[in-house]
Amino acid sequence: MRRRLGDRLLFGYVWLVMLWLFLPIAVMIVFGFNDTQSKSNVSWQGFTLKWWGRLGDYPELLDAVYNSISIALIATLITTVLGTLLGLALGRHRFRGQGATNLVMFAAISSPELVMGASLLSLFVSAGVQTGYRTIVIAHVLFSVSFVAVTVRARVVGLDPSVEEAARDLGASSWVTFWRITFPMILPGVVAGALLAFALSIDDFVITQFTSGATVTFPLWIYGAVRIGIPPQVNIVGTCIFAVGVLIAVVNSVTARRRATA
């Protein structure tokens, strides 16, 4: 009896947490279909699909979304390569400066975005680098590389080193061993790190604000639009980004499950 009560409590608690997490997202999605008449999209006026056909009303919004996505893709690519190499080095080898590398990595993860953004701005300005698209990419790589390195390292540390030795023993060169054995084994860590990097990049506001110059990304555009009222198109773009994120998460968990059971 007591046990069933506990089960029921747990069940209720799970759904409470789900509701808590999902409610804001649900509001965002629902208000993309709001037939609002005023500039501000905060009270429910009725259902409409018209905003989906009027995405082009704000060309700057679409430019900003394009910037955000392309920056996130480029930054993720660079971050994943660098972070994977860093994670491999930290997980596999003992080298001079390893402690310092770990320290700097965790400093990058834990330092407040404001501090990093402000210091990056002074760095770019004093180095005479024009802030803009490129500096945003540099900044995004900088703050997300540690996350990739940490996830990859966790994977590398868990590997049995004799698996790679076995590959060498069976005649594989170091190059073949890496691509045929090591890389497939750390791939889940690399993918998780890449997803994390993409998610961090696409919605970053604080650091981007400092390093963007004249370039506008999606979060910066929304921030600018707050004063005049956020149009429902923003909800629609947000819904799309969320849908893509859910899709990736589902694909990832399905393939992970398949890898585990196949």
Added chain:
Amino acid sequence: MSNIQAGTGAVAAVPDLSPVPAIELDGVVKEYLARGETVQAVKGVSLGVAAGEFFSLLGPSGCGKTTTMRMIAGFEDPTRGVVRLHGRDVTDVPPNKRDVNMVFQSYALFPHMSVWENVAFGLRRKKVQDAEIRRRVGAMLEIVDLTGREKRRPREMSGGQQQRVALARALVNEPRALLLDEPLGALDLKLRQAMQLELKRIQREVGITFVYVTHDQGEALTMSDRIAVMNDGLVEQLAAPREIYERPATAFVAGFIGTSNLLSGTVERVVDGTAVLPLAGYGRILAADAACEAGATITVTVRPEKITISTEEPTGDVSAVRGTVSEVVYLGTSNSYAVGLPDGAEVTVYQQNAHDSSTTAERGDSVWLSWQPHHSYAIGS
């Protein structure tokens, strides 16, 4: 595969030592630098393994046996000395270019590949034709009894099956020698015993030189043609199992292989090659072929099962020692007695339960122990 010797007939026979050993270690030393200090893991090992031989490196953990094997495989570079495979110096050849393969203690199977792909990995690296790969992988899976499980992933298989995949993956390359690093360590006792026979069968079938690293003396005695007993970075004795067991060269070997009693005394006289060591007031030890002179103090080993326990004083030219039973343990097929000698030494005696379950002596009884002179084996210190 051309090096099949001894064949299937003489199972326990040591293969003929061909002029060129399959594996040869010449004064091999391995030093590590640990916290600024040089540690010698292997302190100078020289040995030759004959083609087709089942050769074991036996010793406690930390004795250097695994390091020795890893130097043969090429995963460790010797600090000094030379490693030769079939006469060729391979000391500086990387592992992927050595014609030996290894079975790892953890099996080290590729988790993201099927059984088939695991076994085919080595052949693919050598750019063997697809048809040939299919033939050889299929044949090898048959030998290790895994036909029909080609598509499985390693984690879907039992420990014993994974073990056989690891074996097949190495053997399919027809290496000059197969190195096995405690391959049965992770299996339970029943399976381990079954796999011991299995390994021996496979080795006979493929005729490849096996070098087997283990700390399990029973395993080494069961399977090997010859055993190198290692301790503290050195080979203490290199001989056939029977010789290792019956005639241990050192006190370490005597103690590590099976149970052994060590007794010392001073040689009073040598009669027809048999040394006589009287023990003050409680008997004498006779040691045949002791190669010593009167006045020398020597240590002899006696295996517990060679000793006869009785309540009456034995007669004839045998070693005879008196003591008091301090412990009797019923072991099922035998009884184990611990007998304390007046000088404080303790002798272990095994007696078969051949006739009935009653014991010859009880705790506290005064008994005589006796054994043949040739069962006392004098050892170096």
